[in-house]
């Protein structure tokens with residue numbers, strides 16, 4: 001250190017300054033390198049000897065930082081304090097201070113010394129720091145309607161200068177009124193770093209309109225505008241309305257399970273309710289429903305539910321229980337004999353107009369009224385009564401029994417003229433069993449509605465008296481018919497007789513065909529015709545016979 005510059009330095013320390021510029025200000029960012037320009041970056045004079053940076057200590061005295069001599073080219077750090085490690089000089093003479101902090105907010109002076117001049121350029125450094133993102137802490141679990149509640153505290157940390165906080169609801173700023181909305185701001189400075197943390201506590205009185213509203217906190221700082229994550233709060237409010245619902249598909253009918261459901265519009269909804277069932281108060285906990293099982297017709301009336309903590313909050317519903325009773329006599333299986341009578345009694349008791357319908361064997365029918373029972377009366381009778389969705393059904397099965405009675409025994413020549421077909425018809429229930437005194441072929445039988453028909457085909461070789469007998473467990477009936485032989489010895493009469501008979505049948509058939517409804521009359525007519533002809537022509541064939549006679553004939557047949 002032997003240069004004349006040193007002499008000059010000593011001179012300057014004594015305060016012989018030639019020129020001092022007005023104060024410039026440089027704004028730097030916290031933690032980053034502070035660049036302090038010398039003379040706003042203007043080119044140094046041509047006869048520059050050296051550039052020196054110094055700073056103003058907290059107590060106002062000057063402290064040396066570094067000096068850069070033109071001859072040496074390299075800068076010499078003169079600082080002995082914290083700055084010794086942090087300062088350097090750029091090619092353009094700017095002072096570089098690494099890791100800027102609030103302690104660097106002071107005045108730095110650049111001294112430019114040339115052979116002809118000495119100039120000083122003081123620069124004030126300001127260090128700014130962007131705060132952390134605002135965060136809402138100590139959030140309320142829920143807000144209670146009409147009650148000032150601490151909603152939360154918004155915090156932004158480590159800023160310079162201090163950030164400002166505002167609260168917003170649905171994006172709109174919340175104005176503190178000191179009553180319903182109370183905002184308490186505060187700023188704290190960290191003694192070590194000098195950085196400021198701002199907090200703001202919001203106390204808020206919620207209304208029902210605040211359901212779903214989003215609250216957030218806005219931080220305003222010259223380096224950034226930042227917003228917290230929006231928060232939505234549950235809002236609790238008491239019930240203002242209670243309603244009662246009757247859960248039932250369609251009108252309530254006796255025997256139904258009816259559920260009463262109570263609803264209150266508060267939040268949270270009440271967990272318990274009082275149900276007023278026929279003048280009795282029932283407390284239901286942890287449910288909003290009460291079920292009336294198998295409701296009785298006496299259950300018609302008013303039902304209520306109310307809040308447990310406020311019994312004046314109540315709702316009522318009327319329930320009308322419709323009912324329908326049906327009583328039918330007789331029911332089940334009824335066994336009757338032909339000619340008996342049967343009284344049918346149907347009684348109904350209903351809460352409204354009921355519709356009665358009857359079916360017999362599945363087909364719509366009139367209500368049964370029986371005189372003397374016949375086989376056609378037999379069947380399954382169902383009575384159905386309906387009203388307002390309720391249906392009641394009762395039934396009985398009528399069985400009409402009777403011992404068999406032969407209604408006709410007839411004969412006619414088969415189409416091939418070789419055989420005779422005998423037809424025995426009888427009525428009776430249970431089904432009669434047919435027995436003939438002669439063995440036939442091509443047996444055919446049918447049984448319907450108590451009417452049985454049995455046909456056999458025979459080939460009589462001699463004149464015969466044939467017996468048809470019918471039996472069931474109630475009795476029996478017998479009828480005989482004379483059948484003449486189909487063979488030579490009787491051809492003389494047989495032909496004409498049988499032809500006449502067939503003609504008669506044909507006539508009867510035509511008559512019967514024309515008068516279907518009068519078929520029975522036709523049958524009687526035919527029987528009459530036949531008997532009278534047989535009598536007048538003396539064919540010897542007579543239908544009426546006794547069992548004795550038939551037995552004799554049978555014996556004869558065996559002998560033949």
Ligand SMILES: *[C@@H]1O[C@H](CO)[C@@H](O)[C@H](O)[C@H]1NC(C)=O
Nearest residue numbers: 035037040041090091092094
């Ligand atoms: C001087 O140099 C430094 C570092 O190279 C740079 O950051 C700064 O902007 C320069 N200043 C001027 C005024 O050119």
Ligand SMILES: *[C@@H]1O[C@H](CO)[C@@H](O)[C@H](O)[C@H]1NC(C)=O
Nearest residue numbers: 436437438439440554557558
């Ligand atoms: C009918 O046939 C049976 C055998 O099939 C016989 O035993 C019976 O005697 C016959 N009766 C008459 C009446 O011919």
Ligand SMILES: *[C@@H]1O[C@H](CO)[C@@H](O)[C@H](O)[C@H]1NC(C)=O
Nearest residue numbers: 463484489490493539540541
């Ligand atoms: C059968 O009856 C007819 C009358 O219907 C009579 O003329 C005939 O002689 C009888 N035959 C026998 C074998 O009895």
Ligand SMILES: *[C@@H]1O[C@H](CO)[C@@H](O)[C@H](O)[C@H]1NC(C)=O
Nearest residue numbers: 465482540541542543544545
């Ligand atoms: C059947 O013939 C017998 C004689 O063989 C006679 O006694 C009887 O009266 C006749 N019956 C009828 C219904 O014609």
